[in-house]
Amino acid sequence: MSKDELNIKDNTSLFKEERYVQQRENKKQFEAPCSEQETAEALAYSKSAEYMEKNFNRQNVVINPHKACQPLGSVMAALGFEKTLPFVHGSQGCNAYFRSHLSRHFKEPTPSVSTSMTEDAAVFGGMNNLIDGLENSVALYKPEMVAICTTCMAEVIGDDLNSFIGNARIKGVISEEYPVAYCNTPSFVGSHITGYDAMIKGILSYLYTRSGIESKPGSGAESGEKLNVMLGFEPYTGNFAELRKILAAFDTKYTILGDHSGNYDSPATGEYEYYYGGTKLEDVPQAANALGTLSLQKYTLKKTQEYISGTWNQQISALSTPLGIKGTDKLLEAISELTGLPIPASLTEERGRVVDALMDSHPYLHGKRVALVGDPDLLIGLIGFCLETGMEPVHIVCSNGDVDYNELKFKDEAEALLAASPYGSEATVHVGKDLWHMRSLLLNDTVDLAIGSSHLKFAAKDADVPLIRVGFPIFDRHHMHRYPIIGYQGTLNLLSLIVNTILQQLDDNNSGFNFELVR
Amino acid sequence: MKYSILSEGDEEPMDPVRKNEFDSEACGSIAPKAKPCPRPKPGEAAGGCSFDGAQITLLPIMDAAHLVHGPIACAGNSWESRGTLSSGPSLSQYGFATDLTDSDIIFGGEKKLKDSIDYIAERFAPPAIFVYSTCVTALIGEDMDAVCRAAAERIGIPVIPVNSPGFVGSKNLGNRLAGDALLQYVIGTGEPEPMSPLGVNLIGEYNIAGEMWDIEKLMNSAGITVTSRITGDARYKEITYAHRAKVNMVVCSRALLGLAKEMESRYSIPYFEGSFYGAKETTYSLRQMAFLMNDREMERRVDRLTEREEARLSQDLRPYRKLLKGKRAVLYTGGVKSWSVISALKELGVQVVGVGTNKSTEDDVRRIADRVGDDTEYIPEGGASRIIKTVRERKADIMIAGGRNMYVAMKEQIPFIDINQERHKAYAGYEGLLRLAKELTYSLANPIWKLAASPAPWDKEAPPYDR
Ligand code: SF4
Numbered sequence: 001m002s003k004d005e006l007n008i009k010d011n012t013s014l015f016k017e018e019r020y021v022q023q024r025e026n027k028k029q030f031e032a033p034c035s036e037q038e039t040a041e042a043l044a045y046s047k048s049a050e051y052m053e054k055n056f057n058r059q060n061v062v063i064n065p066h067k068a069c070q071p072l073g074s075v076m077a078a079l080g081f082e083k084t085l086p087f088v089h090g091s092q093g094c095n096a097y098f099r100s101h102l103s104r105h106f107k108e109p110t111p112s113v114s115t116s117m118t119e120d121a122a123v124f125g126g127m128n129n130l131i132d133g134l135e136n137s138v139a140l141y142k143p144e145m146v147a148i149c150t151t152c153m154a155e156v157i158g159d160d161l162n163s164f165i166g167n168a169r170i171k172g173v174i175s176e177e178y179p180v181a182y183c184n185t186p187s188f189v190g191s192h193i194t195g196y197d198a199m200i201k202g203i204l205s206y207l208y209t210r211s212g213i214e215s216k217p218g219s220g221a222e223s224g225e226k227l228n229v230m231l232g233f234e235p236y237t238g239n240f241a242e243l244r245k246i247l248a249a250f251d252t253k254y255t256i257l258g259d260h261s262g263n264y265d266s267p268a269t270g271e272y273e274y275y276y277g278g279t280k281l282e283d284v285p286q287a288a289n290a291l292g293t294l295s296l297q298k299y300t301l302k303k304t305q306e307y308i309s310g311t312w313n314q315q316i317s318a319l320s321t322p323l324g325i326k327g328t329d330k331l332l333e334a335i336s337e338l339t340g341l342p343i344p345a346s347l348t349e350e351r352g353r354v355v356d357a358l359m360d361s362h363p364y365l366h367g368k369r370v371a372l373v374g375d376p377d378l379l380i381g382l383i384g385f386c387l388e389t390g391m392e393p394v395h396i397v398c399s400n401g402d403v404d405y406n407e408l409k410f411k412d413e414a415e416a417l418l419a420a421s422p423y424g425s426e427a428t429v430h431v432g433k434d435l436w437h438m439r440s441l442l443l444n445d446t447v448d449l450a451i452g453s454s455h456l457k458f459a460a461k462d463a464d465v466p467l468i469r470v471g472f473p474i475f476d477r478h479h480m481h482r483y484p485i486i487g488y489q490g491t492l493n494l495l496s497l498i499v500n501t502i503l504q505q506l507d508d509n510n511s512g513f514n515f516e517l518v519r
Numbered sequence: 520m521k522y523s524i525l526s527e528g529d530e531e532p533m534d535p536v537r538k539n540e541f542d543s544e545a546c547g548s549i550a551p552k553a554k555p556c557p558r559p560k561p562g563e564a565a566g567g568c569s570f571d572g573a574q575i576t577l578l579p580i581m582d583a584a585h586l587v588h589g590p591i592a593c594a595g596n597s598w599e600s601r602g603t604l605s606s607g608p609s610l611s612q613y614g615f616a617t618d619l620t621d622s623d624i625i626f627g628g629e630k631k632l633k634d635s636i637d638y639i640a641e642r643f644a645p646p647a648i649f650v651y652s653t654c655v656t657a658l659i660g661e662d663m664d665a666v667c668r669a670a671a672e673r674i675g676i677p678v679i680p681v682n683s684p685g686f687v688g689s690k691n692l693g694n695r696l697a698g699d700a701l702l703q704y705v706i707g708t709g710e711p712e713p714m715s716p717l718g719v720n721l722i723g724e725y726n727i728a729g730e731m732w733d734i735e736k737l738m739n740s741a742g743i744t745v746t747s748r749i750t751g752d753a754r755y756k757e758i759t760y761a762h763r764a765k766v767n768m769v770v771c772s773r774a775l776l777g778l779a780k781e782m783e784s785r786y787s788i789p790y791f792e793g794s795f796y797g798a799k800e801t802t803y804s805l806r807q808m809a810f811l812m813n814d815r816e817m818e819r820r821v822d823r824l825t826e827r828e829e830a831r832l833s834q835d836l837r838p839y840r841k842l843l844k845g846k847r848a849v850l851y852t853g854g855v856k857s858w859s860v861i862s863a864l865k866e867l868g869v870q871v872v873g874v875g876t877n878k879s880t881e882d883d884v885r886r887i888a889d890r891v892g893d894d895t896e897y898i899p900e901g902g903a904s905r906i907i908k909t910v911r912e913r914k915a916d917i918m919i920a921g922g923r924n925m926y927v928a929m930k931e932q933i934p935f936i937d938i939n940q941e942r943h944k945a946y947a948g949y950e951g952l953l954r955l956a957k958e959l960t961y962s963l964a965n966p967i968w969k970l971a972a973s974p975a976p977w978d979k980e981a982p983p984y985d986r
Pocket of ligand 1: 568593685
């Protein structure tokens, strides 16, 4: 059978056929009795400054949220450790959402189980569910560690994980030594990044405490370990690879604390194995003796950073996602400072190449007005990148920016960064706002490009602005997460994504005199 | 009567639908007792919750606003992620949430809910607002019903509480609770235009990938009108007068059977359960509709239509059936699709060698048993590894399941078709069967499987699975 005979129309082209169009027209009679004129007026109104003000005064309803909940982050964190099974204590729906959410982004399976709490658990507490769940999942999925997080339900009824796990051991469901890490992650506080932080801290402190090791910072150097690295809630598996490449160039020994790239970028060998890669459990207590820790998402990893500098007494270098030339420079300097190693010439050369690429493209980027949506650390990186290319960040929305973190404030840092550049003079930073706010911003004061996750596509389409997909989640494009966006190489990837979108737009909009071959 | 599509293969033709068939338990006085939905088991990678199920059932009411009352979890992780298509309004695509925080948990979120409803009503002017409870709002004892009642009075549009928090049980149960909400608050509250011809309600058809549009087209060409779509591509208004329909068809959703039963007793609307997967089932469904409409002329039209469509389909299917004959599939999907898709596959000559039953009721299992051979394996639970094991042991050629299992299939290099809510192809009706045949052929014939199964030239080890 020839290829053409097999041709199947997808639903976009299929339903453009006349008969379907007709069918749809016929449905209008059921719709809310609103004339086309009224609809047009409402649309125009939604673009007005008056509506924007109303929208920004909105207090009590979130419209099109751009954050997920804490336990989703915990599941990702748990998958960063070798043969570790994420275990969600709550009713079963949450876990199903986490699995599909993460799988839709990474296009990989997500092994994670739930205690499936039901009404009786709501009344009597979820202890039996937790104990049965531990027994079943350990038998079924044979993990080497279970990492439990709570959901809002377990938090509201006040389940005490520590004592439940203890009871599971007493009952003999798991042995005394069997490792079970845990953390509390109520969904009504923070967001996925808070939950990521809680679980990483939960796992580090659990494995460290039970090992009985007394941390001696720097003594790891003798055993060959020098540096701890944390990437945080990292939606790009490519970023892990890029970071490894950089660390290899330094020729330093390191431990990545929380490496889910194995789980989310495993080869198709013909056999699915549940667990791929991840930080080795025995490496965690050793990490307490490292020279220092490099954290690449300082807003995400707040609690973990506190733990490491406090309990492990370690030097911490806390950065935001190292994007762009300056962002990457900071990364290299931090590695060099923590390890005492010089910055390798190969990286300096790579830097030069990427600077060259940025120069090649700068005429197309200069003055482009940009809207940005994302998690705090990603946004800091993106703002820096935009400013150094001459792009002008205009609207910045961070749903899960820190409203209540005291010392370290995303909004302040973002604003200082913007204030330091003439290209940042027009920008406003909106913390705790959602994508419906962003829509108002886009419609009211238009930009050339929007940068953010797939969720932004609705607002971007309404405002007729091209969307560059960066961050989490990216559901509607393939393989974006396999390409790094950090480091010099990542900067180059981001650059080509952006500049080629702009060039494509030029071509799409020009069929006349300046439809050119050479750009 | 000749069933051309079936005379080609080794299938038995299906008996024409007649009175005696109709009198059986599907529509008769001895309605089958609803079986309790299976309880989730702790420690497994189980499916969605009741909240999810309720939302799935109601979200396809496209012009309504759907507000999730709870912390960000339930809405933040789920908004706009289903492939239920709309031919017009898109309000149901919006993710509305009250996003409760810790202080709301302590002091209560009712004020927030009230304000949210008011805001939505003012800014979006929807014909109705559905408000979903979640685990947390149910636990802290929010009186959602009262808030909704007061709001409805205040703003003058229906505000419908959907009491289906996640912890009460499975997704199926949530479908059912959504049906209850429709019965209690929506159906029977409106009247159709005086002149509009009445026909069939499609219950439990969600217009995934536009399947509803194919079905409706088919029904219309036999002169059957759809009264209310419950809920694929629905408008709120059409559901309010669903009680005026002459017939209810429960399409592939076990969990909404209760709705049909209740409508039978309240409004004397006869119902039947049917499916549009496969030519046989499609023909059966159309005939059953016409029969229950009690319209001889319509029955004749249906006969003519189905005969013509089947003949054409049979012609179109010929090349694919040749390729698909004898192919073996493992099917892992929810509830009713587990048996209805088997019929479709059988018509294509594909043998189902393993079938998931974890979300099936006893009746579903009985129907599966009617359709498969003795050597078909039932997969009651166990998630991905169990499915894979079945594929291997039964030497299946293809796996047909939902999105969460897709990536496992890819890891195992097993050809795969998505049959659940994320699919982008419509498989219902005669045209749908042809599409399914093409899609199966596509998946099986793609060169990637050969490439995947052959190791790198320098790698002497054999691939783990010899296909
Ligand atoms: S289980 Fe409860 S908290 Fe989780 S998604 Fe379902 S309703 Fe929400």
